[in-house]
Amino acid sequence: MIQVRIWDWPTRIFHWLLASLVLALVITGNVGGNAMVWHFRCAYAVFSLLIFRFIWGFCGGHWSRWRQLACTPELIRQYFKTSAPPAVFLGHNPMGSLSVIALLALLLLQVSTGLFSDDEISNAGPLVSLVAESTVSLATSWHKGLGKTLIILLVAVHLLAILWYFLKKKQNLTIAMLKGDKSSEAPAHSSQDGPANWLLAVLCILLSAGLVYALINLGATVG
């Protein structure tokens, strides 16, 4: 077996920060009150991470790129037909690819609706003043209701899938997300993971955070 670098450092840091921040968002959102200050801060951090991950999908390590997501109908069929996954599934397998897209899209929708949400007591998103009241109430009801529930459900499915891989397929995917490497029977393309990529990742996250900063200040400037 050959060890192949699958998840570069920036993708791993992205993943564990995202997981911790989503947990913090659920807790602070449920606690409410003074914890909402941290709910807002964590949400801006998640927003920056999501923009970072979008950009990283074009310039990150080989297996973090969008084109490596294996979810064409042909690959899905191949995945369920063959017992040994081909090298193309060394990154995300087809089910993993679909769940990653769903999770990232739902998180993006959740932070976006948060910007326009208003609890009508003491907390309002920074862009509330830019849209009509009906939009605010739609955004708020999604953000506090279905959006939140779907994310919790998808995270639960994510964790159950990882547990299933561990128990039934004897594959420890978590180790790969921690250490970066997976074992492969045949030589496979490795993700680049060196100082040049890390520097690029720092520039990408700074750009992402800058975009979020500009966006959340738009409400104060325009409104």
Ligand code: HEM
């Ligand atoms: C709120 C919690 C979590 C969220 C929102 C989350 C989100 C994600 C996302 C977006 C990816 C795709 C990574 C990428 O391509 O950039 C991913 C992959 C992964 N996550 Fe999580 N995650 C969470 C918790 C966890 C936990 C607790 C574990 C381990 C126990 C875990 C293990 C993994 C693994 C192993 C992968 C790679 C799966 C594969 O090989 O296809 N995640 N997660």
